[in-house]
Amino acid sequence: MSNNEIKPPLWLLLELTHKCPLECAYCYNQLDFANTKDFMTKEDWFRVLEESREMGAVQLGISGGEPLLNKDIVEIVQKASDLKFYTNLITSGVGGEVGILKKLKDAGLKTVQLGIQSHDENTMTLITNNKTAYRDKIAFAKEVKALGLQLIVNTCITRQNIHQIGEIIEFCDALDANYLEIANIQYYGWALENVDAVLPTKEQLDKAMEVTNHYREERKDMKVFFVVPDYYATRPKACMNGWGSTFLTINPDGVALPCNTANTLPLDFPNVKDHSIEYIWEESESFNYFRGDKWMNPTCRTCPEKEKDFGGCRCQAFALTKDMHEADPVCDKSSYHGVVKKIVETAIKSDKTPLYRNKQNSLHFIKSNPSL
Numbered sequence: 282m283s284n285n286e287i288k289p290p291l292w293l294l295l296e297l298t299h300k301c302p303l304e305c306a307y308c309y310n311q312l313d314f315a316n317t318k319d320f321m322t323k324e325d326w327f328r329v330l331e332e333s334r335e336m337g338a339v340q341l342g343i344s345g346g347e348p349l350l351n352k353d354i355v356e357i358v359q360k361a362s363d364l365k366f367y368t369n370l371i372t373s374g375v376g377g378e379v380g381i382l383k384k385l386k387d388a389g390l391k392t393v394q395l396g397i398q399s400h401d402e403n404t405m406t407l408i409t410n411n412k413t414a415y416r417d418k419i420a421f422a423k424e425v426k427a428l429g430l431q432l433i434v435n436t437c438i439t440r441q442n443i444h445q446i447g448e449i450i451e452f453c454d455a456l457d458a459n460y461l462e463i464a465n466i467q468y469y470g471w472a473l474e475n476v477d478a479v480l481p482t483k484e485q486l487d488k489a490m491e492v493t494n495h496y497r498e499e500r501k502d503m504k505v506f507f508v509v510p511d512y513y514a515t516r517p518k519a520c521m522n523g524w525g526s527t528f529l530t531i532n533p534d535g536v537a538l539p540c541n542t543a544n545t546l547p548l549d550f551p552n553v554k555d556h557s558i559e560y561i562w563e564e565s566e567s568f569n570y571f572r573g574d575k576w577m578n579p580t581c582r583t584c585p586e587k588e589k590d591f592g593g594c595r596c597q598a599f600a601l602t603k604d605m606h607e608a609d610p611v612c613d614k615s616s617y618h619g620v621v622k623k624i625v626e627t628a629i630k631s632d633k634t635p636l637y638r639n640k641q642n643s644l645h646f647i648k649s650n651p652s653l
């Protein structure tokens with residue numbers, strides 16, 4: 282693919298830290314996150330913003346871990362506003378200093394995407410392993426609305442809360458959310474490690490969809506999106522809208538990635554401390570690796586749907602087949618589709634309890650995988 286055909290990185294995601302006060306077992310962060318250090322300085326983040334904006338980036342996600350734990354967040358948002366980014370904070374609503382939201386609004390923040398896992402305190406505590414999460418999140422949601430910011434609630438759906446969809450929708454409606462995203466989780470990082478403990482059944486999924494559609498037909502005030510989980514699909518999603526086509530993620534240590542979990546792949550990703558965004562996006566080997574169709578195996582290269590799904594998700598292909606060039610096994614044309622079926626079959630019969638995403642468990646994972 283020539284440089285003329287490479288489109289600009291419209292969506293920039295800054296993962297300001299991987300520290301998080303919550304311990305959700307479905308987190309997509311890498312299992313060895315305890316190895317990632319917050320090496321990026323405020324000045325490094327500023328340079329990333331400037332260079333990405335010059336390349337054409339317009340949408341900015343500020344994420345983590347919990348981005349409110351980064352002491353420079355207000356200045357970073359201010360810098361983004363000065364550069365005319367549309368800035369979206371992706372947060373748990375837990376752990377920020379008092380008054381932080383007002384400061385962020387004054388700095389130009391436009392939208393808050395807040396994770397709310399349940400209408401019920403006990404379920405929220407079970408999922409997050411944090412006793413104040415429920416109280417903190419509700420107070421945060423109310424403050425978002427009081428400040429006149431746009432509130433998008435993101436509810437990650439697992440076996441632990443899928444039966445509560447109706448109540449969760451009503452709860453978010455009562456919070457006056459502008460949008461609700463019901464995100465059936467995808468299985469990467471901690472979620473894949475915990476698949477036996479968190480995957481719901483197909484029947485539960487169908488019921489949840491029915492309840493969501495009923496709300497959509499009856500009421501129109503809050504827009505509700507429903508993200509179907511890959512494992513119950515027969516065609517893969519167009520992950521990241523195609524590798525290196527739209528999304529650029531920067532990790533807390535400065536590593537640049539075409540998607541949040543790309544560092545699970547056996548590729549060397551460049552660091553913004555060593556290279557310009559222009560070089561990373563246009564020239565680096567890893568960002569070019571899955572552009573076009575030359576990398577595809579015959580199943581994908583000859584498939585009439587290759588322009589639609591680009592062979593599916595590279596991280597999922599590698600996680601499930603150990604070959605990152607394979608078709609995404611979610612696709613029923615993939616010779617590995619049986620792997621997904623087997624995972625589902627085993628998971629729905631399992632009564633395992635989830636392993637929380639925390640430093641201790643991450644260090645344990647690192648210790649038992651010395652090759653990392």
Ligand code: FES
Pocket residue numbers: 520521540541542543593594595596597
């Ligand atoms: Fe990495 Fe899909 S999550 S390519």
